[in-house]
Amino acid sequence: MTPGPVPVPPNILKVLSEPVVHHRTESFSKTINSVLLQLTQVFQTKNPSLTLNGWGTTGMEAALVNTLSPGDELLVIEAGKFGERWTEIANAYHIKPIVLKIPWGKIPSLDQVEELIKKNPKAKALACQACETSTGVSFPIQKMGELIAKTDMLFIVDAITALGAYPMPMDDWQLDVVIGGSQKAFMLPAGLSFISLSQKAWQHNKSSKLPKYTLDLAAELEANNKQQTQFSSSTSMLLALDEVLKLMLNPSLNDFFKTTQKRSDYFKKKCIESGLKIFGESPSTSLTVIEVPAGIDGEKIQKSILQNHNILVAGGQDQLKGKILRVGHMGHMTLDDLDETLTAIKKTLA
Numbered sequence: 001m002t003p004g005p006v007p008v009p010p011n012i013l014k015v016l017s018e019p020v021v022h023h024r025t026e027s028f029s030k031t032i033n034s035v036l037l038q039l040t041q042v043f044q045t046k047n048p049s050l051t052l053n054g055w056g057t058t059g060m061e062a063a064l065v066n067t068l069s070p071g072d073e074l075l076v077i078e079a080g081k082f083g084e085r086w087t088e089i090a091n092a093y094h095i096k097p098i099v100l101k102i103p104w105g106k107i108p109s110l111d112q113v114e115e116l117i118k119k120n121p122k123a124k125a126l127a128c129q130a131c132e133t134s135t136g137v138s139f140p141i142q143k144m145g146e147l148i149a150k151t152d153m154l155f156i157v158d159a160i161t162a163l164g165a166y167p168m169p170m171d172d173w174q175l176d177v178v179i180g181g182s183q184k185a186f187m188l189p190a191g192l193s194f195i196s197l198s199q200k201a202w203q204h205n206k207s208s209k210l211p212k213y214t215l216d217l218a219a220e221l222e223a224n225n226k227q228q229t230q231f232s233s234s235t236s237m238l239l240a241l242d243e244v245l246k247l248m249l250n251p252s253l254n255d256f257f258k259t260t261q262k263r264s265d266y267f268k269k270k271c272i273e274s275g276l277k278i279f280g281e282s283p284s285t286s287l288t289v290i291e292v293p294a295g296i297d298g299e300k301i302q303k304s305i306l307q308n309h310n311i312l313v314a315g316g317q318d319q320l321k322g323k324i325l326r327v328g329h330m331g332h333m334t335l336d337d338l339d340e341t342l343t344a345i346k347k348t349l350a
C-alpha cells in the first residue's frame with residue numbers, strides 16, 4: 001500500500017511472465033508504436049512522448065541534460081526530498097541551481113513563484129514536482145504554467161506520482177517537460193521512465209550543450225520514428241506497458257483518474273472520521289499522508305503494521321522520519337484494501 005512501487009494487476013503480471021522477445025522485429029516495432037501512441041494520450045500532448053530504460057530519476061536527469069548547458073541557471077522549488085533531487089542533479093552537471101526552499105508539507109504560493117522568476121530573469125528553466133511524494137502535497141502546476149509561459153524559461157515538471165494519477169494535461173497547461181515513472185500510476189515494476197517535451201523545449205534542446213549519450217532524446221526520437229528504440233528495448237516491460245495503457249485509456253483516461261480520486265476521497269474521509277490528521281497543505285490524490293500523533297514513534301508503527309497485519313505502508317523520510325505514514329492510492333487496489341489498511345493503522349496506534 002505504498003505510493004510506489006504499487007500493486008500490479010494480475011493480467012499485467014501474466015504479461016511480465018511471458019518468454020522474452022527480441023526487440024528488432026516487426027512484431028515488436030508494432031508494440032513500440034502502440035505504446036508511444038497511447039503514452040501521448042496519457043501526457044495529453046500533440047508532441048511525441050518517449051520511454052527510457054531506468055529510474056524515474058533517469059527521466060529527471062534526461063530533462064536537464066537535454067535542455068540546458070553547463071553554467072545555466074535553474075530555478076528549483078524544494079518542498080521535500082524529490083525537490084532536493086533536482087538540486088543534486090543540477091550540481092552533478094555544473095548547472096547553477098537557484099533554490100526556493102519551502103517548508104516540508106507546504107506548497108509555494110504563486111506570488112513566491114512570480115517573485116522567483118522576476119528576480120532571476122537569466123534562468124533557463126524552473127523545475128519542481130507536480131506531487132511531492134515525500135510530503136503528499138500537490139503543486140499548483142496549471143497556474144505556475146501560466147506564469148512561466150510568459151517568459152523564455154522552460155517549465156520542467158517531475159510528475160512521477162501525478163502523470164496517470166490525476167489530470168495534468170501537458171499542452172493545455174503549457175508544461176515544457178513532463179516526467180513519469182513506471183512503478184507509480186503506471187502499475188508496473190520500477191525500470192522505465194516516460195518523458196515528453198513541448199516545442200519550446202525541443203528548441204532549447206537544439207542549443208543544449210550538456211553531455212548526453214544514452215539519454216540523448218533527439219537520437220531516441222529519431223529511433224522511435226523508425227519504430228525502434230536506440231538501444232535494446234526493455235521488451236517485457238514495454239509489452240506490459242502496452243496492456244497497462246489499455247487499462248488506463250479504456251473506457252477513458254478520465255474514468256481512470258476518477259478511480260484514483262474515489263480511493264483518495266474515501267480514504268481521507270475515513271481517516272478524518274477516525275480522528276486522524278492529514279499532513280500538509282493541498283493533499284494530493286495520489287497518496288494520503290497521515291500525521292502520527294505526538295509522542296508516538298511512526299517508524300515502530302510502520303514496522304508493526306507490516307509484522308502484525310502484513311500490510312506495507314510507507315513512513316517518512318529525513319526530517320519527517322517517524323512523524324508520518326504514507327498510503328498510496330495508485331495501482332491495483334480496492335476500497336476494501338484501504339479499509340483493511342486503515343483498520344491496521346488504527347489498531348496499531350491504539
Ligand SMILES: *Cc1c(COP(=O)(O)O)cnc(C)c1O
Binds near residue numbers: 055131160161190
Ligand atoms: C518515486 C519518485 C521519484 C523517483 O523515482 P525513482 O524511480 O526511484 O528514481 C522521483 N520523483 C517523485 C515525485 C517520485 O514520487
